[in-house]
Amino acid sequence: MFSSKAFRTAGLVALCLLMSGVFSGAWGGAQQQPLPQFQILPPPNGLPALGAVRSLDDGWPLAEVKECGTTIAQIFGVFRHRKDDGGDLEEIGGIRARENLTIGGMGPFPKGDYHIFLGHVEGVKFTTPQPPPELGTSWFMVMTDSQSKAVAVIVPTEPILAEELNGDEVLRALVKPNGLPSPGISAGLECCDLTVRHLSVTARKISPPCMVPPCPPPQWDIFALATVANIGQVDLTDPFTVRVLLNGRLIHEEQIAGLAKGASQPVLAVEMVDKPGLYIVTVMVDPDNKIKNERDETNNIAERSINIR
Numbered sequence: 001m002f003s004s005k006a007f008r009t010a011g012l013v014a015l016c017l018l019m020s021g022v023f024s025g026a027w028g029g030a031q032q033q034p035l036p037q038f039q040i041l042p043p044p045n046g047l048p049a050l051g052a053v054r055s056l057d058d059g060w061p062l063a064e065v066k067e068c069g070t071t072i073a074q075i076f077g078v079f080r081h082r083k084d085d086g087g088d089l090e091e092i093g094g095i096r097a098r099e100n101l102t103i104g105g106m107g108p109f110p111k112g113d114y115h116i117f118l119g120h121v122e123g124v125k126f127t128t129p130q131p132p133p134e135l136g137t138s139w140f141m142v143m144t145d146s147q148s149k150a151v152a153v154i155v156p157t158e159p160i161l162a163e164e165l166n167g168d169e170v171l172r173a174l175v176k177p178n179g180l181p182s183p184g185i186s187a188g189l190e191c192c193d194l195t196v197r198h199l200s201v202t203a204r205k206i207s208p209p210c211m212v213p214p215c216p217p218p219q220w221d222i223f224a225l226a227t228v229a230n231i232g233q234v235d236l237t238d239p240f241t242v243r244v245l246l247n248g249r250l251i252h253e254e255q256i257a258g259l260a261k262g263a264s265q266p267v268l269a270v271e272m273v274d275k276p277g278l279y280i281v282t283v284m285v286d287p288d289n290k291i292k293n294e295r296d297e298t299n300n301i302a303e304r305s306i307n308i309r
Contacts, residue, residue, distance in 0.1 A: 040104035043142065043150040048089070050148045054078070056094045056113050068191030069292035072099045089117040089142060099187035106152060114151070117142040193232035193295040194240065194285045196302035197264060200225050201281045203308050206272075219274045220308050222246065226283045228256065229264035232295055236260075240291055244269035245282040276308045 059078040064071050074096040094115040100108045118141045141154040206219040224244055230236050237258045244252040244267065252269035259265060273279065285300040294300075 039155050040106045040143075041153050041155055042106075043153050047142060047150050047153075050089065050117060050142065050144055050150065054091075056096055056115075059093065062093070065185050067187050068189040068295060070099075070187075070189060072187040072189070073097050073101060073185060092116050092118045092141075095143075099189070101185055101187055103152070103185050109151065113146045115144045115146075115148075116154075117144065190233035191293045191295045192230050192234055192236040192259075192261070192291065193299070194236070194259070194291065195229055195231055195296075195299040196226055196283050196285060197229040197231075198225075198227040199281070199283055199302045199304050201279075201304040201306045203279075203306055217274060219272055220276075222271050222273060222279060222281070222306065222308075224252075224269045224271075224281045224283070224304075226267045226269075226302065227264050228259070228267055228283075228285055230259040230261055232261055234261055234293075236291065238291060240286045241288065242267050243284045243287050245284070246271050246273075247280055248282070273308070278305060278307050280305045 056076040056078075059076040062075045062077050065073040065075070075093065076096065077093045078091055094113060096113050097109055097111050100110050102108055142150050143152040143154065144150050202223045204221045204223070206221060208216065210216065224246075226242070226244070228242055235258070239255050239257050240259075242254055242256060243250060246269075251271040252267075254267060256265055267283070269281075281304050283302045286294070287300075289297065
């Protein structure tokens with residue numbers, strides 16, 4: 001059985017990881033562990049009755065979840081992790097839904113406050129997946145509404161060594177200035193989504209005629225052709241910037257007046273170089289983040305390299 005401290009650390013990690021969808025990677029000291037994944041399921045039979053819970057305002061905000069530039073949910077921790085009388089379940093935090101939400105494909109969950117309990121209960125049976133045996137008997141989290149009714153359970157899909165998780169480092173990684181990217185939680189808002197759908201980089205050698213040596217060294221034209229697209233659900237009527245960099249140096253910038261949903265536009269940049277070597281082309285769409293209603297800000301950059309010999 002986990003200790004109360006291990007419950008607290010693992011639970012906060014699990015809560016934040018669920019909100020961020022699939023969060024993979026490693027952290028910590030020399031013994032780094034892969035971050036686990038979780039699945040949200042309907043509550044099974046056999047859960048104990050959970051008593052009244054405190055307001056989330058008595059806790060502290062961990063992160064915001066944004067969609068289309070709008071805050072759709074907040075994640076809270078709690079100062080004191082109260083043991084519930086109904087079983088070995090401990091309150092670790094909660095979710096404040098500012099819109100009707102789906103979480104991990106389950107829902108809808110109406111606007112309001114939801115509380116998260118962590119622990120395990122003897123005799124509780126899950127249809128699928130079963131919690132790994134390394135976690136103890138039916139280890140899971142319970143999500144309740146503001147009336148203490150269980151509305152979902154959150155089950156780990158792989159073994160977790162709770163004592164090796166560093167909750168502070170995970171929280172620092174998740175609490176970001178622009179909010180918490182979260183494919184696992186959605187309000188179904190419709191928004192635009194700019195992306196670089198295609199990027200090709202080619203080079204053409206330029207050898208000017210030379211009749212009398214010494215002849216000048218060869219030069220190359222580098223061509224970068226990008227396709228910028230709006231893969232979102234709504235038209236983008238605001239102008240936005242596209243920049244093209246070569247080895248980190250700006251070689252092209254242009255303004256696009258807007259882009260209808262499903263539409264795309266080519267962007268061409270040409271730069272001459274006089275030395276062979278590796279060249280990296282970077283295309284950045286809306287680099288100053290002026291378009292606030294994008295669904296995904298992580299697909300606005302594309303890179304390709306070319307080796308000139």
